[in-house]
Amino acid sequence: MTRNTRLLMSMIFWAFIIYLFLPLIMMVMMGFKDSEFIGFPIRSWTFKWYQVAINDMEVLGIFAYSMTIAISTTILSLIIGTWAAMALGPTKFRGKFILFALACLPAVIPGIISAISLRIYAQSLDITPGMWAIILGHTVHNVPFVTLVGIARLNSQPESHIDAALDLGADNVIAFMRITLPFLVPSLIGAGIFCMLTSFDDFVRSFFLGGYEPTLPVYIFSQLRTGMSPEINAISAIILLITAALGLSAERLMRRNKKKV
Amino acid sequence: MQTNDSTVRLQNISKKFGSVVAVEDFDIFIEPGQFVTLLGPSGCGKSTTLRILGGFIEPTEGEVFLGDDKVTKIPPNRRNVNMVFQDYALFPHMTVSENIAFGLEMKGQNKAQIKKRIDELLEFMQLDGFGDRKPDELSGGQRQRVALARALAPDPKVLLLDEPLGALDAKLRKQVQIELKTIQQQTGKTFVFVTHDQEEALTMSDRILVMNEGRLEQDGSPKDLYYHPETTFVAGFIGETNMLSCSVKKIDDDYVVLDWQGNELRGVCRSGTAKEGQDVSAAIRPESISCSAKKPGNKGVMKAKIIHRVFKGSFTSLSLEVDGVKDCILNATLAGALAEQLGDEEVWISLDPDYLSVLLR
Ligand SMILES: Nc1ncnc2c1ncn2[C@@H]1O[C@H](COP(=O)(O)OP(=O)(O)OP(=O)(O)O)[C@@H](O)[C@H]1O
């Protein structure tokens, strides 16, 4: 590589980074603006919007609601996803590929389509729009990720581990609980954090399946349309911080256990 | 055939994987306390046989007995045999002690019993102080010992070992071979050991079962197999051997008399009855050929030319061309001092009839 192409490459890279982060930086900056309105120029700075956000009971309630949905979704997805991974994992059987494709489908169906179909489905089951409908929708969306991560991990588990457990007197259930599950745990933690983030972040499904109580993204969106103040920016900045920290730690966890095997 | 609760019997076992026949009509009885080795080339069905014994594979035909109990359909967790796996299969998230404890917990032993047994085994395996380490903090040899300790912990009737030394380097391997044999003798347990390494099998076993393409080729002590192979496969697979194409001249009282391109040889046939005029192979080890510079008085000597001579320290290896014999170079080994007394070219050789095996197939 000549010096010039290297220079060009690094310029493109930095341009990309700026393009990526400029909106975020602006959003965070607005949260510190001492004014009722969002927009430049910023004349004076303040922390007050953070105080407002933290003390806003409505926002806190909505945050708790979103967290409840995210945690329930994660637990359900982990249970169902692990079960599916065990069923689709190491053993071979006829029609496995078709089952595998079916299991992955919900992850690749466009959000809007799955949201509408889930809404109709929920209605026909007499599930009223609201928390349970959203949890159902998010779980359907997240299970394939857990399954895929689980299968990848299971495939790297030597068959002899299970054989050894059986050989030493364990039945299938004990072998799963004491040998396979601990082996899966690092991957499941990573997948779980991923589920929490996608559920917390989801707009389309939450919007279509929700009742009167909005989740945080839906609430922020509604605030955008009515009068919006830098409080929204403060809330967003807090969420950004939490999700980035969670996401990065999940990524590190997944990478570390890949190296170890 | 005396059965007690730690004898093993495989009765006419066959195993097919689809159209692949992995094991065919395998029939053996193993007495307690023996070190028995399944020996054969890759893919001959050794692991399959062992896994049938362990309960991981159900045979297509035949029955498995442990003592008087028919266990053919009993799963591995309810068989009183334990296995040492080729990759050791140590549980990576458990410490050495927890690994060893696993089988004991499954048997429902209490904490105090388990602790006592762990300490006992750690000491026996020279692993004191390693109890709290994880498997990935151990060397290959240590892991191997942990795997052995874990398999011995529940006090199985029979221990199965599937190429457990495959992952060790050559030097450590030699050492562990001796250790393993010692452990077997000290515990007095039946060991069924799988290997494709003939030297390893000869070193460790009381009894070797040579397998080829799913079938039992020969069953005998290391010495039997080495000096008296019964098939060309066994003769070729174990050690170095000279293979001679002969025809049967006549059957003597003690020996089979053979014609080898005009030379008369005598040998023993253990694999059946040779018929006059039949074409057979004769196998003889290099060290069972004696050479001398002067013509000895006894019968059956042949004149040969030394065409190659390699000094190997404790012995000398000779390549010999026998007068009047085409397309066959004999390999002989002589202890160092003996080889020095030979001339440069001509020698008189004789083949020890007690160690010349007449092979019908
Ligand atoms: N699960 C299976 N499905 C199909 N064929 C199999 C299966 N297991 C073993 N075989 C076949 O059975 C034959 C014997 O296999 P086995 O594993 O017993 O050989 P082995 O003597 O242990 O060889 P190695 O020394 O390489 O371990 C082989 O031809 C193998 O391909």
Ligand SMILES: [Mg+2]
């Ligand atoms: Mg094998």
